[in-house]
Amino acid sequence: MSPAPIRVSNLSFAWPDGTPVLDDLSFTLGAARTGLVAPNGAGKSTLLRLLAGELSPSAGRIELHGRVAYLPQKLVLAPHARVADALGVAAKLCALDAVLAGDAEPEALDLVDGDWDLHERVAAMLGRLGLDGLSLERPLATLSGGEAMSMALAARLLERPDVLLLDEPSNHLDQAARHRLRDVLSSWPGCVLVASHDRELLEGVDQIAELRADHLQLHGGGWGFYRDAVESGQEVAEQRVRQLRSEVRRQQYARQDARERAERRSGRAERRVGDAGLPRLIAGRRAGAAQVSAGKADDVHADRLAQARAQLRDAVQAVDASGPINLPAPATRVPDERVLFHGEGLRVQRDGRALFGTQGATLTIRGPERIALLGANGVGKTTLLRLIAGDVLPESGSVRRGPGRIAWLSQRLELPEPGRSVARHFAEAAPGLPEAERARLLAGLGFRGDRANLPLDALSGGERLRAVFLCMLHAEPAPQLLLLDEPTNNLDLDTVAHLEQALSGYQGAMLVASHDRAFLEAIGVTRRWMLAEGVLSELH
Helix, strand or coil: CCCCCEEEEEEEEECCCCCEEEEEEEEEECCCEEEEECCCCCCHHHHHHHHHCCCCCCEEEEEECCCEEEECCCCCCCCCCEHHHHHCCHHHHHHHHHHHCCCCCHHHHHHHCCCCCHHHHHHHHHHHCCCCCCCCCCEHHHCCHHHHHHHHHHHHHHCCCCEEEEECCCCCCCHHHHHHHHHHHHCCCCEEEEECCCHHHHHCCCEEEEECCCCEEEEECCHHHHHHHHHHHHHHHHHHHHHHHHHHHHHHHHHHHHHHHHHHHHHHHHHHHHHHCCCHHHHHHHHHHHHHHHHHHHHHHHHHHHHHHHHHHHHHHHHHHHCCCCCCCCCCCCCCCCEEEEEEEEECEECCEECCCCCCEEEEEECCCEEEEECCCCCCHHHHHHHHHCCCCCCEEEEEECCCEEEEECCCCCCCCCCCEHHHHHHHHCCCCCHHHHHHHHHHCCCCHHHHHCEHHHCCHHHHHHHHHHHHHHCCCCEEEEEEECCCCCCCHHHHHHHHHHHHCCCCEEEEECCCHHHHHHCCCCEEEEEECCEEEEEC
16 A cells, blocks of 8 residues: 655644744645645645745654645746746757757766657647647746746646645636646646635645644535535534523523522521520631631632633634624715716737727726626736726827726735835825724724734735725725726635625725636626727627
8 A cells, every 4th residue: 555645743833933833733645636725824835835845844744755846826937047947848858859869878868768758748738738839948037927827837747746736826827727727637646735715726626624723624525515614613613602601601690699598508507506505616617617618619610610711712712713804895885877987999008019909998887887807817907907097098098087086906915105004004094084993993804902003014915905905995085996906816715705795795886807706706796898819898
């Protein structure tokens, strides 16, 4: 029987400043496709880097069997390198070409190592990932973000690994590329561990691994089965909170009742002692014994009450940790026929080409519409959003904006000064809100006490989104049109759910560029625009 591809025993890891990430973690993964999920900052990327050997554990043991390939979330590509270099096949292809041309030097033969179909394998892999015809001599600096991610994945797959570690491989991929990624992984025969917030990708895995600091819990099936299990567990946890609250009240009543009974017994005993005419010394001893007995009984009830309160506190914390965070939306109401933006024949040049064709883009956004902006990477979706926001001026065409404010949420989740605290950013964005109301809203997003004074650039991706979204929505005046550019990129799935909930309650207009179909369905888009080959058209 072959050993499990991944075996982790008592693994602990802390950063050099002492910040703990993982503590006594143990698990085993077989030859299956496993989706790794956890809140942002919980250690998914750290765990993958530990398994890949990029980091060393503080304690514990990692056993990997077979060849390992690791695709990080943030690619570091040498700008002057070629595609062949990044694929890791440049030297072998050169040796193969030399051998096929008649060079039988032992060094060339050793380098080829029997890989005679390498040209065909490279072409087939690139084609399977949508990179048909990509020249191996092409400089990496000329690739788009999606092309670079697909090419990096091809490089890992060409290694024929037994263990494949992927960190957010869907990031920067358009819908077609995401479909190809899912297709490739569905037939991969080895062990795959993929950290992702892409629900469609997670739906196709064999199991979901939920990471906490001290354990990794496996749930059979894809994302839907996992969410059902989490919701069931949440219902059980909430029921336990209700039961423990009842138990705390019961223990409070029991303690009070015991005290009252002890006081009544003590009063009757004093009267009986007086009636019996006992000497003062004996009477005092009996009264003291009664007080000691009552005190012991009260201590027992106090211990039971403290235990019930401690259990309730732990249960409430468990519910709060998995419960929803409130991303409040302002009370924006936009009449159905109000024109918020109209553009006629908008043209923009980029890298010598017209993004919106020779005729330019013509579009109108009215009332509380929810519009999805679709299209492959590099077609100009972000440029169109920036044009509507006023960050980019058209080279030709006309623009008319309505009287309401347009709010722009970029992929980088920017605010003017990232070194400023969350609380200060919010105070400057919404000076009309009372300080107590701002504190309440910040606390509802998890920014309580000192966390509200953290600088924006010290926050996790999910925290950063909450802070930027809060400032954007509550800036004065309230926005009537939201422009969102890939808002779910780099967010954990819980934060995506919170964002969906907030946008569902927003009553203004939205234009959302996203490849996340589940997200678009959840926020209830009413129109879909497709930008392809310089033409903006509506899908029906």
